[in-house]
Amino acid sequence: MLKNKKIVYFCQECGYESAKWMGQCPGCKAWNTFVEEAVSPKKPASGGMKPMEKRQDPVVLNDIRLSEDERQTTKIGELDRVLGGGIVPGSLVLVGGDPGIGKSTLLLQVCRNLAEKQVSVLYISGEESLRQIKLRADRIGTFTDKLTLLCETNLEVIREIIQRRKPEVVIIDSIQTMFHEDISSAPGSVSQVRESTNILMQLAKGMGVSIFIVGHVTKEGNVAGPRVLEHMVDTVLYFEGDRHASYRILRAVKNRFGSTNEIGVFEMRNTGLEEVKNPSEFMLNGKPSGSSGSVVACSMEGTRPILVEIQALVCQSNFGIPRRTAVGTDFNRVNLLMAVLEKKVGIRLASYDAYVNIAGGMKMTEPAIDLGISLAVVSSCKDIVIPDSVVAFGEVGLSGEVRAVSMAGQRVAEAKKLGFETVILPEVCRKSLGDVKGIKLVYVSWIQEAINYITHK
Numbered sequence: 001m002l003k004n005k006k007i008v009y010f011c012q013e014c015g016y017e018s019a020k021w022m023g024q025c026p027g028c029k030a031w032n033t034f035v036e037e038a039v040s041p042k043k044p045a046s047g048g049m050k051p052m053e054k055r056q057d058p059v060v061l062n063d064i065r066l067s068e069d070e071r072q073t074t075k076i077g078e079l080d081r082v083l084g085g086g087i088v089p090g091s092l093v094l095v096g097g098d099p100g101i102g103k104s105t106l107l108l109q110v111c112r113n114l115a116e117k118q119v120s121v122l123y124i125s126g127e128e129s130l131r132q133i134k135l136r137a138d139r140i141g142t143f144t145d146k147l148t149l150l151c152e153t154n155l156e157v158i159r160e161i162i163q164r165r166k167p168e169v170v171i172i173d174s175i176q177t178m179f180h181e182d183i184s185s186a187p188g189s190v191s192q193v194r195e196s197t198n199i200l201m202q203l204a205k206g207m208g209v210s211i212f213i214v215g216h217v218t219k220e221g222n223v224a225g226p227r228v229l230e231h232m233v234d235t236v237l238y239f240e241g242d243r244h245a246s247y248r249i250l251r252a253v254k255n256r257f258g259s260t261n262e263i264g265v266f267e268m269r270n271t272g273l274e275e276v277k278n279p280s281e282f283m284l285n286g287k288p289s290g291s292s293g294s295v296v297a298c299s300m301e302g303t304r305p306i307l308v309e310i311q312a313l314v315c316q317s318n319f320g321i322p323r324r325t326a327v328g329t330d331f332n333r334v335n336l337l338m339a340v341l342e343k344k345v346g347i348r349l350a351s352y353d354a355y356v357n358i359a360g361g362m363k364m365t366e367p368a369i370d371l372g373i374s375l376a377v378v379s380s381c382k383d384i385v386i387p388d389s390v391v392a393f394g395e396v397g398l399s400g401e402v403r404a405v406s407m408a409g410q411r412v413a414e415a416k417k418l419g420f421e422t423v424i425l426p427e428v429c430r431k432s433l434g435d436v437k438g439i440k441l442v443y444v445s446w447i448q449e450a451i452n453y454i455t456h457k
């Protein structure tokens with residue numbers, strides 16, 4: 001038996017395969033990550049050609065009928081949005097995230113909602129005992145008898161149980177704990193994770209059962225084990241969030257059934273994860289009023305505009321080289337905007353330290369927050385207070401021009417909804433916006449015009 005097996009070396013960080021051991025992985029440049037694993041030679045692909053009666057003829061695309069109501073809602077609006085409208089039968093979804101961020105909690109809540117709708121759910125945990133799951137479940141609420149639990153890590157057993165009990169939804173709590181007997185390497189290794197996912201994929205596609213897989217994340221922020229995992233599943237969701245903040249963001253990195261731009265915002269309470277229906281209001285909580293160096297900007301996350309406070313602190317540098325830091329946004333972008341302010345607007349920043357922060361700990365990289373960052377820097381540098389009722393958005397170009405951004409209408413509508421009175425926005429958006437009542441629109445073509453507006457106000 002063993003002589004049929006081949007020894008190969010896998011990088012445990014990225015799944016790079018090599019015939020011999022190497023110190024540094026050529027794929028991801030990580031050191032000392034190769035581990036020996038025995039693999040059986042690949043079987044010939046399903047025994048060659050299928051018999052005539054089993055072969056499929058091509059079908060006309062227009063003849064394929066889909067019904068939207070096939071999707072199963074989880075009754076958690078934020079999660080449905082990220083999934084693209086609910087759970088698709090037969091889909092394989094990977095949920096990644098740091099330890100303790102709330103993956104198990106969220107999935108247990110999904111189980112509760114589905115079981116309430118009389119959907120049969122099987123929760124398989126390889127990490128926690130039944131007692132531990134029960135303790136968590138007690139915090140979350142009451143469950144119907146449609147939810148069954150299983151503590152198991154052997155995939156052959158799991159396969160057999162799924163085939164026998166035919167649940168509609170299955171949760172696998174952590175793919176890194178699952179193993180297959182035929183593979184000699186340890187659970188969590190590349191071959192194990194790959195084989196386990198393969199089996200789960202066959203189950204999902206073959207039986208139409210939707211499977212959620214929990215995956216741990218390495219310190220680099222990838223799902224631990226091979227990157228191949230991401231290629232195999234239909235949807236990859238990542239849980240992000242500051243350890244110290246109570247909110248959590250669920251982001252779709254890959255989605256075969258929906259958009260990948262959508263985010264879901266949650267807050268960790270003592271009764272589990274609570275949806276945050278209005279993230280803007282949540283993010284602006286605690287914004288100081290009447291202080292310089294702070295302005296509200298607007299960034300689109302998927303189809304949803306989110307208002308955030310951008311803070312800047314500009315102060316005299318004590319060293320030859322000024323210090324610059326950016327938290328929650330792109331550092332190089334901040335440097336670029338400061339260079340534009342220096343050269344095109346004539347604000348002396350070369351001997352000043354600058355710290356820029358997106359309040360609330362959210363990460364935003366959309367260029368539409370450029371105008372907000374620039375105004376916050378100017379406001380702090382000149383000690384001008386920008387009124388609380390102002391929102392600014394627009395991309396800033398290298399000549400100091402304020403460029404168009406997408407979906408200006410939605411951004412203005414969000415500002416209006418939250419009671420803001422003035423919006424500073426690119427002149428180019430005037431035509432697409434038309435006449436908007438109930439809010440003052442200040443159109444600017446150059447960054448200088450926006451600065452003039454806040455300094456003379």
Ligand code: TYD
Pocket residue numbers: 097098099100101102103104105106136139140268269270271272273
């Ligand atoms: P958990 O879902 O176990 O995280 P993961 O599966 O991603 O590792 O999250 C647990 C954390 O959330 C833990 O630190 C305790 C906290 N928590 C709450 O604050 N409230 C709750 O109702 C629950 C169930 C957990």
Ligand code: MG
Pocket residue numbers: 103104105127173
């Ligand atoms: Mg967990």
